[in-house]
Amino acid sequence: MKRILLLILFFIVAGVNAQININIGAANVGTAPVSSFFSYSYVQQIYPKQEINANTAGNITGLTFYVDPSSTLTESSNWTVYLGHTSKTAFSSGTDWIPAAQLTQVFTGTITRNNNKVQVVFTMPFAYNNVDNLVVAAKENSPNIDINNFDEAFHVYSHISNSTLYYKGDRSVVDISAPPGGIRADYKSAITISGLTSSAGPACPFIMYPANNTQNVSLSPNITWFPVSGADSYKVSIGTSPGSVNVVNQQVVSGTAFSPSAALATGTTYYLKITAVSANVESSGCSEFMFKTVPAIPANDACSGAFLASVFPYSYTQDDAVSTTNNSGNISVCTSNGDTGMNDGTWFKLAGDGSQYTIKVAMPSGSSFDPQIGVYSGSCSNLSCTGTVDNGGGGAAETLTITTVSGIDYFINVGAYDDTTDAPENTFTITVTKL
Template structure:
């Protein structure tokens, strides 16, 4: 059938280590092509693959291939050893390949039955002991896609056994490829949204929405609403690139429903899933020193769940010897007692806070003490001796001295000793 082939980013101009390495003696590469990206009309027999070679490259010494296909539920490789097992792969080719018109065509002796339900694994190993010296090291065209879409090993020591491959390296690209034997859908594939991810929290009010390009698409349509299926914020706005920033800021602390479709020759992709995300909360009431929350009953405890929205006000604070971000603020009035101020983060947090305590007024702060003893997720503690009637300000912010880094969720506890 004339149209029984699916082309995926065959116009790519960059090169990488897929489907094999031409720059090392031996290699083994697995690549995952999600069902959504394959975009086949129905299940069918894959009869061959075409890979694309840089016009200046040679593959004379990188042409002894064994090729495998398989099904997988994986969308990415989670580590350098997360290979799809050989038992889940079917060998479809073994022999010598050649470059012809900047292509390498691999024709299967027996077709591979693709179920159009799972994702497709394309695996290949190169068995020749020599290498090709090319201008760009590697010879084959690749395109950027989902993180860890490819897992590869390349070396000069041995032919790889797919039943027990060594640890490899993950890559965020895949081979430009033609899949022969499958009929494409009549509509373009649905784009993969890179940002925001589904169910993302704390998304900026003017987010830079990004997606991966769809092979054959000439434009995209963006819709955003505040309920599933709605377009009350952005209604089918046409974009020719692969990113989009709303012209009007979104509302804080709001759930949004995003849908992106691809358009090819005037036909829009169908059945594309929504991405749900939630924007950052409003700026906290204790964002500035003047709005510091008063601790008057002890023990005092407050969980700052909206710290991500702090503004850093006039910039970093250099009152104490170890400068820090302007974070969120708390205060207490001294009575001659000692107080312990402890800041903790939820389990798994990577937020690295600093705690500075000052006396004086918000416009004339004087350093009392500072704590930045741990790394991300570590507890910070300060104990201060107070003077009766003096106001003390505690600033909890990111430890960076010269850049504005975001704060995150923390709990402050103030105990009178």
């Protein structure tokens, strides 16, 4: 008899432990898993494998969602719930629904609220592979609405941008094989996933900034990440080679942001790893991110350091322009298209010989840098306007032709178009052709 009772107790405990809680203490409300404020809704949410943090593949037997205590669900209780696998972590647009063919219906019927919870028990378990991310989709089919203080009823938490896609309206029940255009959200439902067992340690944090392989990161970056459900602290490590901690070694952080106490080196590749800690247990298997800091200030940052164009056609790719300093401020010697000046960017120089020269500045594909060309004669301490051009927008090339005078030096400035603020420069290629 004792053995039977112990066995029953074991299965009860195992059943209670076979669940994963994700941010169930969240207090904000949002349109997920359904909308209570519109007659009909359809919502898809993506929970990444990393966030679920299951110790192995298994059968999901139900979901629990958390209701704001002040809300009612009387008219929003007719649900159909689906689960699925996906490689996506976010929705790319308002029509980027995960196809119905990739979803499995796990529940349909009337849900009930109990102690500010809605527990959805599946009619058939869903086999989660613990390889892909999990899609949780729910459709609300009642024709009426609930009037709540906060409009929506369910608790949500902030997470990866566009990780939820929802539609809500009053016309008709949504056909999930052809859903209408929806709205993306940066939050998800606080949720309990029944049937899966969590890994021994907390989940690995999602790093918000810097993203993996980010270039031109500040020398004093504000490193941020999403909070991990159940974590009480985090550890940050930074090194200059994979797996190293020679810059920051397992720094304990209580919040979700960190800046190194000493400035990082210019033009250097760093390796970043962040783990979560819960009850002295640290998350394992967390990925290492790589980022590169801004380059050193360009040698031709100031007019006095202008690069000499002496052999034509002259071409130079300025890939460190992001670190220009704007020196003494914007240059107001020339005006163009209503602008009263331009940023002090990087400088080039040519000696006048009576010939015409065409100066072209072009950006790499995909660039949003909006350059202006300013050409001046005289000396760095006494510039006179020869010409300027700012005809295009971000990513567009600029071209200017000038006629030189023998014995006169000409200084070419390539800077951001803005005439009042220090807008950032970026990579460009300047070509000077003698006509």
